[in-house]
Amino acid sequence: MRIFHNTNIRFMRFKWLWLGGALAAIAASLLLLTVGPGLKLGVDFAGGTQITLKFKQEPDPSRIRKALEDLRIGTVTIQRFGDPGDRELLVRMQNPKQEEGDFAAPMVAALDKEFNKEQAAIRMNLQGAEVIANALVDADPDSIGGTVGGRQAYYRPMVDAILESRKQKGLLEGPGDLAGIAQLSAGVRTYLSQNAHFGEFSLLAADNVGPLVGKDLQKKATYAVLFSLVGMLVYIWFRFQLPYGLGAIVALAHDTIIALGALSLTGREIEIPTIAALLTLVGYSTNDTVVIFDRIRERIKLDRGKPLEAVMDLALNQTLARTVITSGLTWFVVISLFLFGGDVINTFAFVLLIGIVVGTYSSIYIATPVALLASNWIENRRALKRRR
Amino acid sequence: MQRKLMWRWILIGIVTAGAVYFMYPPDQKVKLGLDLKGGIHLVLQVNQMDAVRAEVDDAMERVRAELASKGFPPESMARLEEGDGFRFKPLANTSEKLLDKVLGDRLPDFNVTPGVEITARLKPEVKRAVQDMAVRQGLETIRNRIDQFGVAEPTIQRQGLESNRIVVQLPGVDDPGRVKELIRSTAFLEIKPVVRVAPSEEALLATTGGVVPDDSQVVPGDVEGADGRVTGREYYLVKKASVVTGRDLRNARRSQDQYNQPAVHFSLTPEGARKFGEYTAAHIGDRMAIVLDNKVRSAPSIRSRIDDSGIIEGSFTVQSAEDLALVLRAGALPASITYLEERTVGPSLGRDSIVRGIRAGLAGLALIVVFMLIYYKGAGINAVTALILNAVILIGVMSAFNATLTLPGIAGIILTIGMAVDANVLIFERIREELELGKTVRSAIDLGFQRALSAIIDSNLTTIISALFLFQFGTGPIKGFAVSLTIGLLASMFTAVFVSRAIFDLVLSRREKVTALSI
Numbered sequence: 001m002r003i004f005h006n007t008n009i010r011f012m013r014f015k016w017l018w019l020g021g022a023l024a025a026i027a028a029s030l031l032l033l034t035v036g037p038g039l040k041l042g043v044d045f046a047g048g049t050q051i052t053l054k055f056k057q058e059p060d061p062s063r064i065r066k067a068l069e070d071l072r073i074g075t076v077t078i079q080r081f082g083d084p085g086d087r088e089l090l091v092r093m094q095n096p097k098q099e100e101g102d103f104a105a106p107m108v109a110a111l112d113k114e115f116n117k118e119q120a121a122i123r124m125n126l127q128g129a130e131v132i133a134n135a136l137v138d139a140d141p142d143s144i145g146g147t148v149g150g151r152q153a154y155y156r157p158m159v160d161a162i163l164e165s166r167k168q169k170g171l172l173e174g175p176g177d178l179a180g181i182a183q184l185s186a187g188v189r190t191y192l193s194q195n196a197h198f199g200e201f202s203l204l205a206a207d208n209v210g211p212l213v214g215k216d217l218q219k220k221a222t223y224a225v226l227f228s229l230v231g232m233l234v235y236i237w238f239r240f241q242l243p244y245g246l247g248a249i250v251a252l253a254h255d256t257i258i259a260l261g262a263l264s265l266t267g268r269e270i271e272i273p274t275i276a277a278l279l280t281l282v283g284y285s286t287n288d289t290v291v292i293f294d295r296i297r298e299r300i301k302l303d304r305g306k307p308l309e310a311v312m313d314l315a316l317n318q319t320l321a322r323t324v325i326t327s328g329l330t331w332f333v334v335i336s337l338f339l340f341g342g343d344v345i346n347t348f349a350f351v352l353l354i355g356i357v358v359g360t361y362s363s364i365y366i367a368t369p370v371a372l373l374a375s376n377w378i379e380n381r382r383a384l385k386r387r388r
Numbered sequence: 389m390q391r392k393l394m395w396r397w398i399l400i401g402i403v404t405a406g407a408v409y410f411m412y413p414p415d416q417k418v419k420l421g422l423d424l425k426g427g428i429h430l431v432l433q434v435n436q437m438d439a440v441r442a443e444v445d446d447a448m449e450r451v452r453a454e455l456a457s458k459g460f461p462p463e464s465m466a467r468l469e470e471g472d473g474f475r476f477k478p479l480a481n482t483s484e485k486l487l488d489k490v491l492g493d494r495l496p497d498f499n500v501t502p503g504v505e506i507t508a509r510l511k512p513e514v515k516r517a518v519q520d521m522a523v524r525q526g527l528e529t530i531r532n533r534i535d536q537f538g539v540a541e542p543t544i545q546r547q548g549l550e551s552n553r554i555v556v557q558l559p560g561v562d563d564p565g566r567v568k569e570l571i572r573s574t575a576f577l578e579i580k581p582v583v584r585v586a587p588s589e590e591a592l593l594a595t596t597g598g599v600v601p602d603d604s605q606v607v608p609g610d611v612e613g614a615d616g617r618v619t620g621r622e623y624y625l626v627k628k629a630s631v632v633t634g635r636d637l638r639n640a641r642r643s644q645d646q647y648n649q650p651a652v653h654f655s656l657t658p659e660g661a662r663k664f665g666e667y668t669a670a671h672i673g674d675r676m677a678i679v680l681d682n683k684v685r686s687a688p689s690i691r692s693r694i695d696d697s698g699i700i701e702g703s704f705t706v707q708s709a710e711d712l713a714l715v716l717r718a719g720a721l722p723a724s725i726t727y728l729e730e731r732t733v734g735p736s737l738g739r740d741s742i743v744r745g746i747r748a749g750l751a752g753l754a755l756i757v758v759f760m761l762i763y764y765k766g767a768g769i770n771a772v773t774a775l776i777l778n779a780v781i782l783i784g785v786m787s788a789f790n791a792t793l794t795l796p797g798i799a800g801i802i803l804t805i806g807m808a809v810d811a812n813v814l815i816f817e818r819i820r821e822e823l824e825l826g827k828t829v830r831s832a833i834d835l836g837f838q839r840a841l842s843a844i845i846d847s848n849l850t851t852i853i854s855a856l857f858l859f860q861f862g863t864g865p866i867k868g869f870a871v872s873l874t875i876g877l878l879a880s881m882f883t884a885v886f887v888s889r890a891i892f893d894l895v896l897s898r899r900e901k902v903t904a905l906s907i
Contacts, residue, residue, distance in 0.1 A: 001762065001763055002820075052734075052737065054736075100433070100726050100727070100728055101726055101727060102568060102727040102730065104564075104730055104732070105565055105568060105569075108565065121705075126565070127563055127566075128561070128562035128563025128566060129562055129563075130566075130707070131563060131566060134705065134706040134707040134710065135705070135706075135707065137706050138650075138705050138706050138707075148642070148644075148650075148706055163562055166736070167426075167735040167736050167739065168736070168739075169736070170734075170736035170740075202734070203564075203732075203734060204733075204734045204736060204737045205732055205733050205734055205737050206564065206730060206731075206732040207730065207731050207732070208727065208729065208730040208731075209729050210727070210728040210729060212433075212728055213431060213728050213729040217863075220861045221861060223861070224857045224858060224860065224861035227857050228853065228854040228857040228858075231853045231854070231857060232850060232853065232854070235849070235850060235853060236850075239846055272862070272863060272865075272866055273796055273865075273866065273869075275858075275861070275866075276796055276858055276866050276869050276870075279854045279855070279857060279858045280803065280851075280854065280855075280858075280873070283850055283851035283852070283853065283854035283855065284807070284851060286847075286850035286851070286854075287807070287810070287847035287848070287850050287851050288847075290843065290846045290847045290850055291814065291843045291846075291847050294842055294843040294846060294847075295843070298839070318821070319817075321817055322810075322813050322814055322817045325763070325813050325817075326807075326809070326810040326813050326814075329755075329756050329759060329806055329809055329810075329813075330803070330806035330807060330810075332752060332755045332759075332806070333752035333753075333755070333756065333803060333805065333806035334752075334803070334806070335752075336748045336749075336751040336752040336755070336802075337748045337799055337802060337803075339748070339751075340744060340747045340748035340751055341744055341745060341748040341799065342740065342741055342744035342745070342748075344423075344741055344795055345795060345796065348796065348799060352803070
């Protein structure tokens with residue numbers, strides 16, 4: 001089986017059209033980024049506190065807002081996390097007056113106060129094994145007596161079993177969830193059913209990025225993207241020639257800008273993994289470009305005297321099958337990451353999903369024509385000089 | 389089989405065996421990152437000025453005491469706004485000689501500016517040393533405390549050599565709130581003589597003429613009912629000078645008071661015991677306040693001389709007694725702490741991430757395998773073998789380097805698998821071209837590998853370059869991504885170029901005359 005076998009497409013014929021299209025796409029992206037909605041920075045870069053909660057029942061967002069208002073921290077955004085049936089929410093706030101400190105704890109405390117009216121000593125979904133076990137040691141429902149150490153050794157394994165179950169489910173909904181845990185003694189089960197408070201939610205994750213760290217990360221991310229672009233330029237300049245380096249860098253700038261535009265258009269947030277995706281995209285797109293340039297270099301030696309444009313067309317046709325297969329396969333992999341990889345890396349996969357398409361396009365329709373134009377321009381100037 | 393080919397296979401065998409060896413046993417070798425295992429990552433800042441201020445306060449106290457003992461207590465004395473020095477106005481009739489002696493003896497670490505009001509500022513190098521020491525002591529204290537939680541494989545490091553930041557990573561923590569509290573707790577314990585107790589600050593000050601005496605301070609404490617519940621507040625006027633402090637502690641542990649209620653028992657160092665013994669012997673019948681972080685925990689009366697140990701009572705649960713004993717054992721923080729960054733991942737979320745990551749990886753891999761087998765037929769088997777070996781080597785190398793697997797790292801592995809077939813595709817397409825040009829099978833394979841090589845190296849290197857920048861920039865999880873991407877691409881160059889070639893040669897070596905190739 002062969003695809004794109006012996007094609008003879010004249011890619012360079014409409015180079016101005018392709019370049020024009022790319023320019024339009026870049027312009028549109030830049031508009032989105034500047035005049036339009038711009039980039040939405042996530043907690044990593046903007047700073048702030050974000051907690052991920054799993055609720056027993058679908059909560060009323062206005063109750064969450066109201067509870068957090070009293071903290072007077074800042075605007076609250078609430079987003080769904082995971083699948084709709086999971087009842088998982090992302091709650092985010094700006095840290096007050098760009099202050100440093102632990103704001104996750106007061107947020108959880110405020111929500112705890114709002115949703116869990118009852119403040120029992122044992123909190124099945126918010127406390128850890130040691131605290132719950134020691135509360136049982138204090139209460140001693142099985143009347144073990146003896147030393148504290150002895151009671152700790154008795155109750156701790158039971159609590160560990162409960163926490164293992166919490167780890168599996170993400171949230172213990174009520175005394176019913178204890179029924180399935182074989183390690184529990186009848187006394188402990190009854191005691192916890194009557195005295196422990198299960199509450200309405202559990203804390204799945206918390207991120208708190210203070211302004212210092214946020215600024216740090218912003219700076220580092222910008223440098224990483226810029227330096228890797230420069231790195232690519234230098235590498236290709238060194239391995240090929242300046243016109244090719246220029247072609248590659250223009251293509252890369254195009255890819256990065258359009259990926260950012262897509263992020264702006266979909267309102268996705270920029271987080272650290274997004275930067276990882278952008279850098280991967282830079283590497284990937286260059287990879288594609290380099291394979292084509294490599295073939296052009298080879299053909300130039302073989303087809304001496306042929307115009308560069310024709311040589312490039314031939315090289316593009318000869319590598320077309322490879323370009324499509326590799327991009328296609330990588331794209332499939334990225335689709336599976338996008339579909340099955342979960343919320344945490346969804347934006348990462350999204351950037352690559354867009355990036356691979358754009359990167360493949362740009363290798364053929366931007367990097368090569370720009371290299372051609374730059375080459376011709378340099379040739380013409382040399383010719384002019386010679387004539388003089 | 390030709391000798392040369394045999395050696396190549398032996399090398400491949402060694403590499404594979406090595407990779408498998410390092411992988412085994414997988415549950416110990418593959419270290420999961422915090423984002424997969426669940427846990428807490430904290431960046432905290434040691435507020436070094438606290439330590440500087442404490443140093444200055446100490447010096448102020450020394451100067452005041454010295455001058456007062458000679459009968460010339462300073463007229464006024466205050467710490468500078470910036471915190472790194474103080475100024476004071478000696479009594480007008482204080483002799484130059486006494487002043488010089490006090491300043492010379494008591495303030496060797498200060499630059500002193502004379503005048504009607506004398507300013508003393510900590511020498512810059514001393515200030516730096518104090519600040520550095522605060523971070524190092526903080527690091528040590530936090531390490532001690534965390535050792536006592538019993539967290540497996542904690543990471544506690546200073547971020548950079550000179551910085552005031554400490555990074556703490558605790559995998560598998562199930563109660564992040566408590567951990568944060570325990571790390572931050574200053575746990576500064578002082579035992580001070582009680583002058584007077586009153587239900588409100590006003591009532592307390594009424595007895596001293598409305599001002600707090602120079603040598604005393606007001607500290608609040610809780611009032612407890614018979615059942616140990618807090619029923620209100622009261623205020624203690626205590627002497628500033630402590631009898632003993634947390635620095636004199638040798639050990640602390642949870643124990644019980646005479647009513648079998650949880651309490652904290654502490655023992656003192658020999659030096660502390662001497663001070664405590666002398667003081668208690670001389671003050672039988674008086675009360676002393678056990679002050680923790682500027683709050684009176686309890687204020688027992690001294691019944692007899694106490695030498696080397698004591699007990700702190702007052703509305704403890706088993707848990708709170710354990711926690712207090714823990715922080716007392718680990719020592720006080722020399723300065724307060726501010727959290728700059730927190731990343732907590734609950735264990736259930738991490739678990740979910742692993743399941744999803746593996747599902748995505750398998751789906752992607754299956755698609756690639758199916759495509760390669762259909763599109764390249766016989767050679768497809770070759771490519772799939774190389775791909776599987778690539779994954780084995782990748783995981784083997786990661787295990788050997790003790791690299792940490794993170795969620796982005798899993799994404800990196802999946803992505804690498806996608807990109808790794810690229811080398812095979814490049815070679816196979818080239819071989820097909822050469823076959824079309826009428827080359828024999830053997831020379832087509834030769835040329836295919838030869839001519840594709842430069843493209844493979846160039847294209848992989850560009851991705852590796854950007855991975856290096858990523859590594860430089862990244863935090864934990866992202867570093868994991870950069871690492872798996874880089875190792876994966878290096879491994880793919882080996883498998884696609886070397887292994888895949890060896891497979892072709894092995895297949896061909898078994899046949900005399902080769903006229904067709906399944907590709």
